[in-house]
Amino acid sequence: MFSQKTIKSLFLKCKDTKSVAKIHALLITSGYIHGNNCSTQLIASYFKTGYIENGHKVFDKTPKRGIDVWNAIIIAYSRKNCPEKVLSLYKELNLESVKPDSSTFTVALKACSSTMELEMGEEIRDDVRDHGYENDVFVASSLLNLYVKCGRMDEAMNVFGNMKRRDVVSWTTMVSGFAQCGRGVEAIEVYRLMQKEGVEGDRVAVLGLVQACANVGSMKIGLSVHGYLIRRHVRLMDVVVQTSLVDMHTKNGNLEYAEWVFKSMQHKNVVSWSTLISGYAQNGFASNALNLLVEMQKLRFKPDEASIIGVLLACSQLGCLKLAKSLHAYVLKMLSFNEVVGTSFIDVYSKCGSLPYARKLFNTIPSKDLVLWNTMIASYGIHGHGNEAIKMFHNMLEANTKPDHTTFASLLSALSHAGLVDKGRLWFNLMVNEYNIEPTSKHYACMADLLARGGHVEEAYNLTGSMKTEPGLPFWAALLSGCHNHGKFLIGEMVTKKIIDLNPNENSGIYGLISNFYAKMGKWNEVADVRNVMKKSGIKKVPGNSVVEVHGKLHPFVMEDKCHFQYQEILKILEMLDLEMTSIEDQM
Structure with a gap:
């Protein structure tokens, strides 16, 4: 009555669960339901139309489930973004002694990547070898992606080296993986090998290459890659790639080229503006960062979290407490106030001399992560409050937050600024012997x-x-x-x-x-x-220099510079303060 082709055609035309159920009923009444192919089609169709429960019932009631039926249910759950269910079914399949195939391994490894289940992935890799699928290009690609996602680049490189056929996706995975792990030199080397083998890099590979150059921090390599992209991949130069180039040049300290790329962009988004603002601040060009924020708003771009954090860094460099408070109000009104933003505000308040305000804000943040605790400890440190830094450390322990190497670097720095030598020795020894943290060069x-x-x-x-x-x-x-x-x-x-x-x-x-x-x-x-x-x-x-904010206006002072319009008045007040301090010292 029905051929396999006819049944498949009927299922492809189904747009809703009701249509699938009608075909299901027709197959039952006609006696065609007992074929494995019908089960696979029914499972896929029920899942596709959102009726997962019925799809699983078909699977459960299929009497002799071959690998096609198992793959149908595993793939269906994978497409519904249920990696835990995929791995559960994979384990069940093994218990029933069903022999997996390429599709089974590929989807199961993909699920491991989604859940970062490296240990389970290693077990599946052993199964892959046992069943002779180690040279399967799809299985190898999934295994490669798992290792890259888990940051295991050496293992990924071994898999990559043994792949019989490497497509642009596998090359791109390696370039991006090395770049994201901070191993920029190796990412660039892989990209060069890709070129030698005649594989044309896609947009994702290009982004990985640019990120790698940013990690390396070499202005020469950055300019070379930028020139290569202009010559060979100008079609890929969209807003995302151009923004990545801005980021690369700022991280390499090449602000001139970063500005040139930014100005040449026909279409800019909020991320583009935020990238250059952060770049200015990170390179010490605080005023440029503040000016760019104003320009950004004039062109009706709404500052996001990244641009606010960049501007806060600029505020901390210039001592702009008033602007920082204005930005605080903006974030509370227009954005979500999270731990990352809160940490940036605590940092800027402390660096602008308003330590009580920083502590007050710290107390209002309900969920405190380790970075937030470290920032507050460091804030006490830069103000020379070593004992307060120790108290904050104990508060952190009471909150069940485990210290890391950064915590102790901040604490030791605080004790150094406070001149607490004995306590510094004590905490250094505790770090090594009690917390088992190996001292770094910073410690x-x-x-x-x-x-x-x-x-x-x-x-x-x-x-x-x-x-x-x-x-x-x-x-x-x-x-x-x-x-x-x-x-x-x-x-x-x-x-x-x-x-x-x-x-x-x-x-x-x-x-x-x-x-x-x-x-x-x-x-x-x-x-x-x-x-x-x-x-x-x-x-x-x-020369030594400082900036003082008075009534919202910045007053820079450089050593031996007498150009300030109130220089004489300032000098008189300093002389008066010097006399008063000398008088107090004589009385002690």
Whole structure:
């Protein structure tokens, strides 16, 4: 009565559950229902029209379920985005000793990717080998995607290397995977291999390539890739790719090209504006970030969370407390106030000198994550409130939040700024012995700063004996500063040689510190040598500067600059304050 082709055609025409049910009834009355092919079609059609329960009933009532029926129900649940159900059915299939095929493995591995079930994925990989599907291109692609999603790029590379046929999707998966894991150099290498094999990169691959260049941080490579995209992939240069290029150039410190790409964009979205705003702020161009926010609003673009966070960073650099409060009101009215935004506001309030306001906001946030706790501890640190930072640490533990390496870096920095040497030693030891956190270069730099500030220069120098890697520039700089302040010339000379060996490049502050150290020793020839190195390298000492906000207006001050219109009045008040402080000191 019915051929397989006719039955399939009938199901394809079904648009609703009622139509599927009519065909189902027809197959029952005509006696054709007992075929496996009918079951697969019914399961798929019921799921497609949203009647999942009936689809599963068909599966349950099918007497001899072959792999086609199992695949039908597994694929149906996969299309309904039910990965847990897919994996449950896969386990059930194995218990019934049904032999899986390529489709089964492909969909099951996809479910593992969705749920980040790496352990289950490894078990399925063993099944793939046992059943001889390790060279199947679809199975290999799903396994590749699983490893990439779980950040296991070395395992992904092994699968990729053994694939008999690699299409653009598999190449793109590898490029994007390496880029997202921060392994930009390897992402670029994979892209080059893709080109050599004659595979044309698609839009996703191009985005991965640009992200990789941003991770590498090389201006030269960034410009080279940008030129390549203009020559070969100009058709792919839509708003997303162009915004990624803006992001890449800002992360490489090339603001000129970032601005050029941004201005040349025919169509901009909120993300484009936010990317450049954040780029300006992260590169220290705070005023540019604020101006771009104003321009963005003039063109009727509504600032989103990313642009607000970028502007808040700019506010923290300029000390714009009034603007920060205005942005706070904007977020409460126009956006959702979450932990990420809250953390940014706490950071800017503390850096603008309003620590009580930061703490008040912190107390109002109901759900506090580790980053929020770390920010509050660091806020107390930059204001020299070491004991308050310790109290905050204990509050965090009481809230069942486990500290990480950043928590201890913030805590040790706070104790250093407060001059609490003994407590610093205590918490460093607790970090290692009780919390089992391996000290990083940042922790050692904090300890060097803590000890050297307190005059314990020899103890700070001896820390190098327990370090598993060579100390970096921050460690030696903190130690040299202590040597300079406490007249520890012998250790200071050894430290100076270490710093010079590290080649501090354009760090004028380091060269200035070395010069001042030699000057304190009276070694004027060495002072002259340091200044000659700075001159030949084109390194200029950056003068000390600060910005003060008064009635919403910013007043910049640079060392030895007398250009401020109220310079004389400010000088008189400073002299008066100096006399008052001297008088109080004499009375003590």
